[in-house]
Amino acid sequence: MLILDVAGAAAGLFFWIKNSETPDNVTMRTATVRDVQGMVNLCSMEIYEDVPIKAHIGKRHIFARQQLRGSISFDLEKLRVDTVNDIVRVVLPPEIIDVYESTEPDAYRVIDTWNESFLGSDKFTVAEENSIKAKAKQQWLRRQYAKGTVRRARKEAVINLRDMLSGIYKLPVIVSDPTPQGAYHP
């Protein structure tokens, strides 16, 4: 009986210690600037979206919510411009789709992790979690083409670019779009 009590207490202490880790003991380092880049990108669309991430690796499962912030822009330094009979002709370049995790509070929340096996580990390594997020990003990108968001962004960019350039050149501007569905449409 005593042995059982001691074993029970030891098991309880073991699980308590294992589960008593808190992220309170975190030390922050000062933020540092890694890189500053110049660019001239016309951004015609911004996307704010909460996406569910449901994935598994073997018997380990994860369910999380991620708040994404995307933008669709066009590199104006790659514009092809020529002037014929006082009309400026411009070709819209390929789209650049950037997608990041939002910096709003609670932008990434792991709701649940579990293992199908009894007492199996539900832990994911950083590399595993990063690869799950990378796959979710690819899915999200495909969705932007399928939903017509890229088409809409290109359409708006044509109008925005025409208005901007005609104001600057003081000449009529024609912007043509060789790939209205998107330059990288899958």
Place this chain on the structure above:
Amino acid sequence: MRCFLTILAALAVTAACSRAEHTPDWFSEIRSANKLVLASMSISKMATIDDMDFSKAKGFKQSADALMASLKVGDRVAAYSYDTYLKAYIDLSDLSPDDVKVDEDSKTITIMLPPVQTEFAGRDLGMREEHYRVTGLRSQINAKERAEIKEKMNASLKKEVENDPAFKNILIDRAKKQAVMYFENMFAGTGYTPVVVFKPSITLLPS
């Protein structure tokens, strides 16, 4: 029996309510924009997880944590980092044809651009694991804990950027130089010299 069923129903309702509380609201919005992004800055943030050292503990809670940590068998040390992106842009919807003036005598084109603004574009989706050492009976660092750490790093970084104007000033300077370079290239070979002027930003004072 009726009493048992009532308790069971009450428990079911409570469970349903608590589940509803944890159900996230899924948000989705697509916004048209008309921004000319002129510069981007990546800012790196790093955090480390380590047990509290008893000699460095301040106050009761930290001392208790340090004492608890000293009872645990093994070490639990890790360092994580990721980048956050700040961008500088001008809002082209504030640019009107009147903002571009051509002087034929001096062969100059004056372009009055809207003020440069900055905003967070977002942060890396993933994290970099710079160091990881969990030994003995200590538990591995899981996805939930990492998400909480990232949340703390995010809050800390935003506060730093807010309190130190150097971050934004460096970016705005770079954006202005980029705009001047772009318009100089645009008018190169036309015989006109572009003069780029930035309109001052308007700050509304509380009434």
